[in-house]
Amino acid sequence: MADPLSADRLVAALRAEGVHVVEHDGWRTHNRNHKGPWGPVNGVVVHHTVSSGTISSVALCYTGYAELPGPLCHGVIPKDGSVHLVGNGRANHAGGGDPGVLSAVVNESYSSQPPAPHEHQGSGGAVDGNAHFYGFECVNLGDGKDPWPAAQVEAIVRVAAAICRAHGWTAKSVIGHKEWSDWKNDPRGPGMPSMPDLRSRIAARLAGPATTNSTPPPPSEEALVATASDVKTLFKTDNVLSSPDGANDPQGNAYWTAESYLRYGFLQDRTTQSLVKQLATKVDGIGSVELDDAQLAALADKVAAAPGLADAIAEKVAQKLADRLAE
Incomplete structure (x- = not known):
């Protein structure tokens, strides 16, 4: 014990x-x-x-x-x-x-x-x-x-x-x-x-001392590339995207809404929510420090209509992932 x-x-x-x-x-x-x-x-x-x-x-x-x-x-x-x-x-x-x-x-x-x-x-x-x-x-x-x-x-x-x-x-x-x-x-x-x-x-x-020899390889950068692509795709569609690997999202939906992606799709550590909060000030009408479900959905709609913002989100999320991979 x-x-x-x-x-x-x-x-x-x-x-x-x-x-x-x-x-x-x-x-x-x-x-x-x-x-x-x-x-x-x-x-x-x-x-x-x-x-x-x-x-x-x-x-x-x-x-x-x-x-x-x-x-x-x-x-x-x-x-x-x-x-x-x-x-x-x-x-x-x-x-x-x-x-x-x-x-x-x-x-x-x-x-x-x-x-x-x-x-x-x-x-x-x-x-x-x-x-x-x-x-x-x-x-x-x-x-x-x-x-x-x-x-x-x-x-x-x-x-x-x-x-x-x-x-x-x-x-x-x-x-x-x-x-x-x-x-x-x-x-x-x-x-x-x-x-x-x-x-x-x-x-x-x-039987031997702790050792870091033959360290397993760090996570593949495939996730980084896929994430940037998926985010761009997400916000250039009707705000609905099939789940990345066929699994249901945490709410049990077979398809992920933009809101699901913002909340759960990338890093389940609130990084994406923090990112959304930062970007929210760039979209008229969404400026809250804390975003509720309705505001997240509204933000997704506005992001879809905002030229260049989808790419900005993709780049920032990709950078967050790159930082994680480098840890």
């Missing part, structure tokens, strides 16, 4: 292990602590998102949805091997699980696998995993076909090792969601090691 790591200690531990960390605005105070305890912490749970695309997956995990508010994890690990921090504290990720598994993790008393779970969220004997586990959502469709790149798996190993090292835990403190709840099957798919094999890799890393 241990007290949760502070935000600074978590970031330091991850970077010492060679993890490429992306900190999203607000993550240090973004949590569900008002709904239940956070700690003592006992381990790490690895998940898959059942989604594709870094930007939309991070946005979903930061915000959540009506039935399950965010944060949905502490960090998102996309296919490029970066780690996007979206929450610090209690997060809606593990849900209810088996008390026998929790005991085995706390005591690190099992051999290759913890006992099979027989409980799940809402079942009579379930215990609250959100109080006890760090959670990392890894971008994967979860259909058993979507591949796991080596950089992504390596990032999972490094993230888990960083947290275990910081707490003095062994690799037996790391479990898959499927090992916690009998309702779950994550993580799975080609390229993802079995959980015993993943723990073996984590254990091998813990």
Whole structure:
């Protein structure tokens, strides 16, 4: 058992292990602590998102949805091997699980696998995993076909090792969601090691000192290019654009309105909202420091009709992304 790591200690531990960390605005105070305890912490749970695309997956995990508010994890690990921090504290990720598994993790008393779970969220004997586990959502469709790149798996190993090292835990403190709840099957798919094999890799890393050697590559600049293009397209259409990767937006819509893009489409750290506030003064009739839903929608309409402003937004958002990539 241990007290949760502070935000600074978590970031330091991850970077010492060679993890490429992306900190999203607000993550240090973004949590569900008002709904239940956070700690003592006992381990790490690895998940898959059942989604594709870094930007939309991070946005979903930061915000959540009506039935399950965010944060949905502490960090998102996309296919490029970066780690996007979206929450610090209690997060809606593990849900209810088996008390026998929790005991085995706390005591690190099992051999290759913890006992099979027989409980799940809402079942009579379930215990609250959100109080006890760090959670990392890894971008994967979860259909058993979507591949796991080596950089992504390596990032999972490094993230888990960083947290275990910081707490003095062994690799037996790391479990898959499927090992916690009998309702779950994550993580799975080609390229993802079995959980015993993943723990073996984590254990091998813990056997030596923390090192940043063979650092996973930083996020691809493809997102930067796509973002500039998408923003331009957005404001040159009828304010409706199909979602970038086929996923619903955080409100459950299959198509993203301009408002959805402004709120959720790029960096789920309020960067785009800050950008909109700055640009709002350039559009007649919209000058509020805080923009409500109606004002955001009105702004989108005005931006669509304002020559050059769509390009200005695209350039500024692209620069924000470039700054993030350079961190």
